[in-house]
Amino acid sequence: MKTRYHSVVLDEEKCQGCTNCIKNCPTEAIRVRGGKAVILTERCIDCGECIRTCENHAKKALSETLDDLKNFRYRVALPAPSLYGQFKRGVMPRAVLAALRQIGFDEVYEVAAAAELTTYAVRTYLEEYTAANDRRNLPLISSSCPAVVRLIQVRFPGLIPRIIPIDPPYVTAAKIFYRERLPELDYPPEEIGLFFITPCPAKITEIKTAVQAGYHVDGAIPFVSIFGKLQEQVEAGEKIDVLPKSTGVGIGWARAGGESVAVKWDNSLSVDGIHHVAALLEEIEMDKLNDIDYIEAMACPEGCVGGALTVENPFVARVKIRKLAETVNDKELPPEVAALGAELYAKGFFYSGQELPAIPALQLDKDLGVAIKKLEQVEGLMTKLPGLDCGACGSPTCRSLAEDIVQGNAQLSDCIFILREELEELASKLLLLSQKRPPALGKTGSEKEVAKSESKESSGKD
Amino acid sequence: MTTPGMVLRFSVEGGDYAAAGEAASKIKKALRKIGVDAGVIRRVAIAAYEAEMNIVLHALRGRLILEVAEDKLRVIAEDEGPGIPDVNLAMQEGFSTASDLAREMGFGAGMGLPNMKKCSDTITIETTKDRGTKVVMNFDIDDDGVT
Structure with a gap:
């Protein structure tokens, strides 16, 4: 990997x-x-x-662009549900899907539709897990945000077993495409290009690094890089008729809280914004949230609609997604979706099987003994550093500078306060040295003047 | 503990709910930095948190001390405070002498000492009425016991 x-x-x-x-x-x-x-x-x-x-x-x-479509004979777009919230109010999924076709895709498979199957899978997994597990093994954490998953691997490795081992919706979309559509097409798999239309960079990285078993997503294209072209097509009107399959249940996944609403799990909690997520994971790690079953954690503010590669203001996009979801039934999974979900779940179709190792990037050393010594050095340096976390040294906090120094990647004088102190010391030393003269030359001018003024002062007092 | 290794000290103020939990959080971060097993970190962090909360809830002031050696971890919580009148009673789940204010804030469920005992490998409590309490908790680094 x-x-x-x-x-x-x-x-x-x-x-x-x-x-x-x-x-x-x-x-x-x-x-x-x-x-x-x-x-x-x-x-x-x-x-x-x-x-x-x-x-x-x-x-x-770094991402794929529309130019990369040339490498394939049959091109499929997998638009994230949050794409629907990027356009003016009143622009329906149908128009967005047509626009995708009109800018060069041969087929569009909505991730929002796949999210409905994911909804079924997550709910069923939650039912099974909560029935079989003690409360101290709760809450479970959604796997849908790859940045959150990676944050857990780096900062909260103890919580890796809590990540729900169900594929995120875009993977399910790709798997469903391979299962349902591939047999109907006359192209060999390598001539078919699947592109996830992404609101965020974390999905791009995930696509590049995941072991893709049973499916293949060839790349990711950010909203921001094709929005202009899509907007043109939306304004020009639909020349191709594409019937959206998704309902409000799947579309709702685009916003923070939408997942829990879709899964209909009352005892759940939704958190968005990476710093809020980190604070909440701290609490979970301390066993303070054992009374909750399910955590929907999104790295971006307001959820995927707030992705770093989106166009619309996240808060505006969130409202648009909610309104849109309400207009196309966000209450119940369509019966045929639930039936397919049940059939596939029984076969283990949604099980991600991705190995999620701890990433020990924050550790001071592989060897525990060495790490302890290094931490001691860090603590020692912390008593010298000003504790202002100004960042002028190029490290985010005084503590991180101390760690960088211990790791040999920085030096104490990188701190401008320490540097200033050192300079001050050096300057006073220089001054002192400049006043020293070999005895043969006698007293220096400045020393003479000091002596004179002293005698004046004392005489003035008399 | 053969070699004392590293020692970190964190002071805790009685009644300071705003800062409550900070010492335990710093202990957790330190252990993460040196790469202690995640399961062990969790046990130490929970035990340290409960010990810290006991100081905040009941004592005037105190401190948490983390001692780290290659094979063992020790957390010492010592405070100046009322002492624990009946340690056996305090060890029972659900028993609490926390104030109404503390309970209103969601503390004082009577799980502090029982949790500390559950999370640590050994625990000793020395307490003197009207003087204070010292709790010493040891943790094996290799043994990732389930709490």
């Missing part, structure tokens, strides 16, 4: 070397070195928080 691949990268030319991004990173994965931001790949969870924060737009996501 290529765990070190990241879709979030730095555009060196645009980076001004400011420290906005380092302060906001939930895994302290960014440093400023040599006037440019550097991403520590082991720690990065691709949440896109830095893309949102950077005023110079120096953080970007």
Whole structure:
């Protein structure tokens, strides 16, 4: 597994070397070195928080583009449910799907439709798990946000067993396509290109690094890179008739809380925004939320509608998604979807089978003894550093600078306060030295003047 | 504990609900940094949290001390406070002498000491009336016991 691949990268030319991004990173994965931001790949969870924060737009996501469609003879778009919330009110899924066809896709398979099967699978898994497990093994955590999953791997490895082992909706969409549509098409699988239309960079990374068993998603195209073209087509009107399959249950997944509403699990909790998620995971790790069954955690504010690669304001998009979901039945799973869900669930179709290892990127050393010594050194350095967490050294906090120093990646004088102290010391030493003269030369001018003024003062007092 | 290894100290103020839990959280972060098994971290963090809350709820002031060696972890919670009148009673689940204010805030469920006992491998309590309490909890680093 290529765990070190990241879709979030730095555009060196645009980076001004400011420290906005380092302060906001939930895994302290960014440093400023040599006037440019550097991403520590082991720690990065691709949440896109830095893309949102950077005023110079120096953080970007590597992705596929519409040009990549050329590599395939049959191109399939898998639009995320949140895409429907990007357009003006009144633009229905039907128009968006037609627009996707009109910009070059041969077929569109809605992830919102697949999300309804996921809804069935998650609900059934919750029923089985809560019946079989003690409360201290609760709550379970949704697997749908890859940035949250990665955050757990890096910062909360003890919670890995709590992640629901059900595929996220886009994977189910791809699997369903392979199951239902592939046999009907005259193309070999390698000539068919599946592209997830994504609101966020974390999904891009997931697609690039996941072991894709039984399906193959070939790439991801961000909303922001095709929005203009889609908008043109939406305005031009539908030239191709595409019938949406999704209902409000699946569309609702686009917003924070939508998953729990769809799954209809009362004893659940929804949290959004990566820092809020981290704070809540701390509580779960301390066994403080054992009375809750299910946590829907989304890295982006307001859920997928707030993805770092979206166009519309997240709060506006969230309302649009809610209204849209209400107009196309968000109450019940269509009976045929529930029936298919039951059939597939029994076969283990939704089981993700993805191995989720702990990522020990925050550890000071592999060896416990060495790590203890290093932590002791960190604590020692903390007594010297000012504790202002100013970020001027290029590390996000004084503690992270102390860790960087212990790891050999920074030095104490990188702290401008320490540097100033050292300079002050050096300057006073210099002054002192400059006043010293070999005895043969006699007293220096300044020493003479000091002596004179002293005698004047004392005489003035008389 | 053969070698004392590293020692970290965190002071805790009685009645300071705003800062309650910070010492346990710092202990958790430190253990994460040195790469202690996630299950062990969880046990230590829960035990440390309960010990910290006991100081906040009942004592004037106190401190948590974390001692880390390669094979063992120890958390010591010592406070200046009223002491525990009947340790056996306090060890029973559901028994609590927490104030109404504390209960209104959701604390004082009477699970503090029982949880500390459950999470640690060994626990000793020394307490003197009107003077204070010292709780010493030991944890094996290798043994990832289920709590």
